[in-house]
Amino acid sequence: MNEQKEKRKLELYIHIPFCLKKCGYCDFLSAPADEETRRAYCNQLIEEIRVQGSLTSDCRLATVFLGGGTPSSLTGIQIYNIMSAVYESFAVDSDAEITIECNPGTVDKEKLYGYRESGINRVSMGLQSANNEELKQLGRLHSYEDFLRSYELVRAAGFHNVNVDMISAIPNQTVRSWKSSLKKVMMLKPEHLSAYSLILEPGTPFYERYGSEEGKSALPDEDADREMYADTGRILEEYGLKQYEISNYAKPGYECRHNIGYWTGVEYLGLGLGASSLYLNHRYHSVRDLETYLHVRMREDLTPLYQDLEALTEADQMEEFMYLGLRMTRGVSGADFYERFGRNMFDLFAPQIRKNVVLKLLEQKASELRLTPRGMDLSNRVFADFYRALPRS
Numbered sequence: 168m169n170e171q172k173e174k175r176k177l178e179l180y181i182h183i184p185f186c187l188k189k190c191g192y193c194d195f196l197s198a199p200a201d202e203e204t205r206r207a208y209c210n211q212l213i214e215e216i217r218v219q220g221s222l223t224s225d226c227r228l229a230t231v232f233l234g235g236g237t238p239s240s241l242t243g244i245q246i247y248n249i250m251s252a253v254y255e256s257f258a259v260d261s262d263a264e265i266t267i268e269c270n271p272g273t274v275d276k277e278k279l280y281g282y283r284e285s286g287i288n289r290v291s292m293g294l295q296s297a298n299n300e301e302l303k304q305l306g307r308l309h310s311y312e313d314f315l316r317s318y319e320l321v322r323a324a325g326f327h328n329v330n331v332d333m334i335s336a337i338p339n340q341t342v343r344s345w346k347s348s349l350k351k352v353m354m355l356k357p358e359h360l361s362a363y364s365l366i367l368e369p370g371t372p373f374y375e376r377y378g379s380e381e382g383k384s385a386l387p388d389e390d391a392d393r394e395m396y397a398d399t400g401r402i403l404e405e406y407g408l409k410q411y412e413i414s415n416y417a418k419p420g421y422e423c424r425h426n427i428g429y430w431t432g433v434e435y436l437g438l439g440l441g442a443s444s445l446y447l448n449h450r451y452h453s454v455r456d457l458e459t460y461l462h463v464r465m466r467e468d469l470t471p472l473y474q475d476l477e478a479l480t481e482a483d484q485m486e487e488f489m490y491l492g493l494r495m496t497r498g499v500s501g502a503d504f505y506e507r508f509g510r511n512m513f514d515l516f517a518p519q520i521r522k523n524v525v526l527k528l529l530e531q532k533a534s535e536l537r538l539t540p541r542g543m544d545l546s547n548r549v550f551a552d553f554y555r556a557l558p559r560s
């Protein structure tokens with residue numbers, strides 16, 4: 168085994184908290200910012216990358232994910248400088264999956280070639296809907312035509328691994344328009360598609376508008392929501408994308424390695440404003456206030472940077488193994504559980520497994536356990552059973 172492979176596997180998430188405009192449904196840590204703020208943020212982020220790289224020299228990066236916000240709202244040079252700092256500071260696997268999130272209308276030929284130069288090999292595009300009325304409802308700045316232009320540029324720049332993000336259950340959306348959106352996108356043959364149902368997050372304008380009894384009438388009802396979910400799997404399968412997680416579909420071999428890492432307990436470092444980390448069995452996140460972040464003296468004192476440090480007990484880790492692993496269609500394996508914890512998951516979680524098998528939400532095949540199609544629909548109920556299921560000493 169070579170020296171690189173002997174290092175511990177780690178994933179890196181880099182948060183870019185800037186967007187051109189805030190969308191009405193979004194509760195991510197993101198906001199518009201002027202050029203000077205963006206420049207100061209990039210400089211500070213690069214400092215953080217360098218400092219963290221020196222503290223994790225026993226690790227190798229298997230994946231890097233530039234997420235946001237809208238990473239493509241930065242200039243090509245800024246992304247190049249961020250990625251250069253990553254290569255200089257971390258041992259990056261030669262076959263690492265390196266993703267950048269881009270919004271339609273925020274990329275051009277030059278930027279995209281710059282991404283390739285920076286080693287980025289996967290682009291995730293935030294389309295959300297192929298229907299311009301629905302895009303307006305969401306408060307998105309782009310039209311479907313903007314997306315088409317950006318998608319063509321992404322392909323022309325030589326990206327062979329492209330994800331498209333979609334949202335269902337948009338106000339006034341019909342099952343028919345959802346299906347039509349999916350089919351339009353699938354004609355473009357992306358390698359990967361993520362489809363999430365709209366969630367009304369407290370504190371957002373959407374919550375104000377649609378959270379009341381009256382407002383809710385504009386939202387597709389539960390039956391329509393279920394129908395959209397079932398149609399998604401069916402339509403995408405027709406176009407060669409297989410569901411591999413509750414909300415994710417891919418051509419074989421194009422499943423997102425970074426996200427699979429999250430669901431299988433791989434350690435990750437989150438750098439940048441508000442980013443979450445799981446490192447050495449501790450969970451924490453970076454400070455969420457931009458001014459505070461910009462003033463941390465990275466080389467002298469990282470204390471103000473990291474917050475809500477939580478040590479994960481073995482019980483926490485075993486439960487997470489279950490409810491995160493069950494998100495994937497392949498489910499969880501008793502052999503993997505035993506290899507990691509030296510315990511039998513079927514004994515440890517016997518009541519939770521029995522109950523959900525009886526309810527036909529889980530199915531067991533040999534030493535593997537997975538959600539049934541009905542379980543996929545009601546996954547939150549299943550996960551709740553595994554959350555804090557084990558006794559604490």
Ligand code: SF4
Nearest residue numbers: 186189190193197236
């Ligand atoms: S572009 Fe994405 S991250 Fe930015 S405000 Fe809209 S939904 Fe949120």
